[in-house]
Amino acid sequence: MTPLIQATGLTKHFPVRTGGILRRVTTPLRAVEAVDLSIQPGETMGLVGESGCGKSTLGRLLIRLIPATAGQVLFDGVDLLTLDAAALRRARQAMQIVFQDPYGALNPRMTVEDIIAEPLVIAGSTTIRRRAAVGEMLDKAGLPANARDRYPHEFSGGQRQRIGIARALITRPRFVVCDEPVSALDVSVQAQIVNLLADLRAELGLTYLFIAHDLAVVKHISTRVAVMYLGKIVELADRDTLHARPRHPYTRALIASVPAGHPSRRRRGETRRLAGDIPSALHPPPGCRFHTRCPLAIDICRVTEPAVTEPEPGHLIACHVEG
Amino acid sequence: MSLLSVANLTTIFQTGSGEAAAIENVSFDLQEGEILGIVGESGSGKSVTALTIMGLLPTPPARVASGSVVFQGQDLLRLPEAAMRRIRGPGIAMVFQEPMTSLNPVFTIGEQVMETIRAHERLSQRAVFARAVEMLEKVGIPSPAARMTDYPHQLSGGQRQRVMLAIALACRPKLLIADEPTTALDVTIQAQILDLILDLRSEFGMAMIVITHNMGVIAETADRVLVMYAGQAIEEAQVTDLFDHPLHPYTSGLLSCVPTLDQREDRLAAIPGTLPEPGRRPPGCRFAPRCPRAIAECRAAVPGLIMHAPAHTAACIRIGA
Numbered sequence: 158m159t160p161l162i163q164a165t166g167l168t169k170h171f172p173v174r175t176g177g178i179l180r181r182v183t184t185p186l187r188a189v190e191a192v193d194l195s196i197q198p199g200e201t202m203g204l205v206g207e208s209g210c211g212k213s214t215l216g217r218l219l220i221r222l223i224p225a226t227a228g229q230v231l232f233d234g235v236d237l238l239t240l241d242a243a244a245l246r247r248a249r250q251a252m253q254i255v256f257q258d259p260y261g262a263l264n265p266r267m268t269v270e271d272i273i274a275e276p277l278v279i280a281g282s283t284t285i286r287r288r289a290a291v292g293e294m295l296d297k298a299g300l301p302a303n304a305r306d307r308y309p310h311e312f313s314g315g316q317r318q319r320i321g322i323a324r325a326l327i328t329r330p331r332f333v334v335c336d337e338p339v340s341a342l343d344v345s346v347q348a349q350i351v352n353l354l355a356d357l358r359a360e361l362g363l364t365y366l367f368i369a370h371d372l373a374v375v376k377h378i379s380t381r382v383a384v385m386y387l388g389k390i391v392e393l394a395d396r397d398t399l400h401a402r403p404r405h406p407y408t409r410a411l412i413a414s415v416p417a418g419h420p421s422r423r424r425r426g427e428t429r430r431l432a433g434d435i436p437s438a439l440h441p442p443p444g445c446r447f448h449t450r451c452p453l454a455i456d457i458c459r460v461t462e463p464a465v466t467e468p469e470p471g472h473l474i475a476c477h478v479e480g
Numbered sequence: 481m482s483l484l485s486v487a488n489l490t491t492i493f494q495t496g497s498g499e500a501a502a503i504e505n506v507s508f509d510l511q512e513g514e515i516l517g518i519v520g521e522s523g524s525g526k527s528v529t530a531l532t533i534m535g536l537l538p539t540p541p542a543r544v545a546s547g548s549v550v551f552q553g554q555d556l557l558r559l560p561e562a563a564m565r566r567i568r569g570p571g572i573a574m575v576f577q578e579p580m581t582s583l584n585p586v587f588t589i590g591e592q593v594m595e596t597i598r599a600h601e602r603l604s605q606r607a608v609f610a611r612a613v614e615m616l617e618k619v620g621i622p623s624p625a626a627r628m629t630d631y632p633h634q635l636s637g638g639q640r641q642r643v644m645l646a647i648a649l650a651c652r653p654k655l656l657i658a659d660e661p662t663t664a665l666d667v668t669i670q671a672q673i674l675d676l677i678l679d680l681r682s683e684f685g686m687a688m689i690v691i692t693h694n695m696g697v698i699a700e701t702a703d704r705v706l707v708m709y710a711g712q713a714i715e716e717a718q719v720t721d722l723f724d725h726p727l728h729p730y731t732s733g734l735l736s737c738v739p740t741l742d743q744r745e746d747r748l749a750a751i752p753g754t755l756p757e758p759g760r761r762p763p764g765c766r767f768a769p770r771c772p773r774a775i776a777e778c779r780a781a782v783p784g785l786i787m788h789a790p791a792h793t794a795a796c797i798r799i800g801a
């Protein structure tokens with residue numbers, strides 16, 4: 158099957174001013190570095206990793222919200238860079254994003270109807286068709302029909318996230334990047350939104366990249382999970398394998414860091430916990446980027462970057478020791 | 481006698497649209513060396529409870545309308561500010577969610593740790609310095625003597641939280657209140673800080689109140705748990721009882737709507753609706769509009785906290801019905 162999304166060597170460097178006021182230097186901040194990733198139609202690829210490891214940047218690169226420094230993304234087998242303007246506009250309709258912050262992502266001066274319909278306006282659809290489409294999306298997203306003439310501030314966080322979802326899905330996309338869609342919500346409201354996203358995926362045949370720092374949420378909704386560390390994917394496997402038999406020392410540490418679900422299973426003092434802080438993406442460590450915190454690191458880890466290997470079919474890992 | 485005994489605490493805020501109670505009739509006891517977890521969602525009143533105990537709320541707009549906070553036999557709400565200042569530090573210390581805003585950016589971390597020690601103990605300059613270095617070492621700051629001259633912005637988020645702990649523990653408090661001490665941190669750093677807090681607790685033997693919205697943090701740390709919803713305490717139990725036999729429908733809902741790594745359900749059991757805003761809290765049980773078990777009576781009067789099993793109280797009229 159042709160992957161819906163196929164990225165090869167995808168790289169993003171942000172030029173960042175460093176040095177003092179007198180000696181201006183720009184240093185590339187290596188947000189995403191040579192990532193290969195393919196996502197099959199209908200699957201939900203979970204993407205986890207700690208703050209600043211490049212999850213949002215990777216998500217944005219995949220749907221070309223930002224240009225890549227290097228590398229290629231094929232959408233349904235087609236390189237978007239080769240498309241003419243009209244074809245690119247159509248392709249963009251097929252890829253959407255739901256953002257983390259349900260407050261900041263919505264324009265406070267626009268009505269809910271205008272917010273949800275905006276992607277269609279850009280696509281040049283008629284007013285009548287837009288009204289009908291908004292009505293349908295309100296219903297699908299679990300919002301009351303009278304929401305359309307109201308403003309974002311009249312809604313709770315969970316409802317605003319529903320508005321963001323309705324807006325993302327109104328163009329009938331095939332691929333949706335969900336960038337931490339529940340992180341900013343109250344705990345009791347998160348489950349509603351996770352369930353809504355799962356229902357819409359089934360109903361509309363969507364493919365997701367689901368970004369989160371909460372491993373349990375990602376495990377719940379994903380078919381496969383990729384783990385990122387400092388701009389690199391270090392491990393990727395189907396979700397059950399990844400949790401039952403994690404191979405990369407970083408994945409193991411990440412899983413060991415998640416608090417227990419029950420007081421009888423307290424995990425205090427587990428040996429796999431990591432020491433030290435996350436290094437800066439301005440100066441990622443040479444060799445394996447994880448070696449400064451890795452309990453298994455050996456000499457080669459400090460000089461040579463580990464290649465991605467596939468010790469079992471479908472289980473990818475970049476590690477000299479465990480690969 | 482309990483180390484801390486909070487009874488019927490009600491704190492009201494003066495707002496543009498009149499007065500609103502942030503917390504209402506909150507009561508709990510804390511024994512020496514015990515860890516009480518306070519769990520609740522945003523706006524449930526966790527921080528206001530802690531800040532009322534510490535006497536740190538600005539008055540106005542805040543006003544403690546009723547209740548008592550008895551710590552080691554004296555009611556802190558009746559103490560003059562000068563006496564309260566002697567309690568903060570050696571008696572009760574607090575760490576906050578956002579370590580950057582609670583450290584002073586223009587002083588070195590060494591000055592800030594030493595300042596706390598000096599405020600409460602008469603020691604020579606050299607002894608103060610030595611104690612500060614010792615505290616930084618205990619909280620796991622590498623090469624502590626060299627880091628004394630660092631400013632807060634030179635530290636990572638996890639290290640800043642470690643410094644906050646060093647400051648809080650410098651005077652060996654009897655009680656440490658940790659208000660979302662790990663929420664702003666990455667998961668691997670969160671785990672380090674939680675481990676550290678619990679290690680220090682064992683070493684110093686103090687009692688703790690751990691405030692969080694994360695049931696996982698409760699599962700990892702608490703001996704006993706107080707669940708808050710919309711400004712009220714709605715359930716209190718030993719931690720294992722709470723997880724195994726939650727009595728209040730809100731607690732059960734909260735426990736089953738949060739996915740955990742060891743569970744495999746295809747659908748999450750969501751709680752419908754949203755949290756009531758402070759000005760628009762419903763009469764009667766505040767959870768009634770979202771509660772699967774609610775009946776008309778629930779909306780009539782606020783249910784009181786009733787003991788249903790040994791050391792297990794809950795505020796719901798439908799328990800056992």
Ligand SMILES: Nc1ncnc2c1ncn2[C@@H]1O[C@H](COP(=O)(O)OP(=O)(O)OP(=O)(O)O)[C@@H](O)[C@H]1O
Nearest residue numbers: 171186188207208209210211212213214215370438
């Ligand atoms: N526009 C930008 N200019 C400069 N640096 C950027 C920009 N966007 C992101 N970065 C940097 O790139 C790195 C990756 O950022 P990104 O937002 O992708 O991380 P993330 O994994 O999504 O983190 P979080 O969990 O905090 O959302 C970070 O170091 C970030 O500071």
Ligand SMILES: Nc1ncnc2c1ncn2[C@@H]1O[C@H](COP(=O)(O)OP(=O)(O)OP(=O)(O)O)[C@@H](O)[C@H]1O
Nearest residue numbers: 493502521522523524525526527528529541693758
């Ligand atoms: N300075 C203030 N003025 C007016 N109202 C306030 C003030 N501080 C808190 N409140 C109100 O008191 C209630 C309880 O707030 P509190 O900060 O204790 O919640 P919390 O449980 O700590 O929530 P969070 O998880 O978001 O920290 C809220 O409804 C809040 O709006």
Ligand code: SF4
Nearest residue numbers: 445448451458476477
């Ligand atoms: S390659 Fe080496 S440093 Fe990197 S994770 Fe594997 S063992 Fe650790």
Ligand SMILES: [Mg+2]
Nearest residue numbers: 212213214336
């Ligand atoms: Mg992000």
Ligand SMILES: [Mg+2]
Nearest residue numbers: 526527528659
């Ligand atoms: Mg708070």
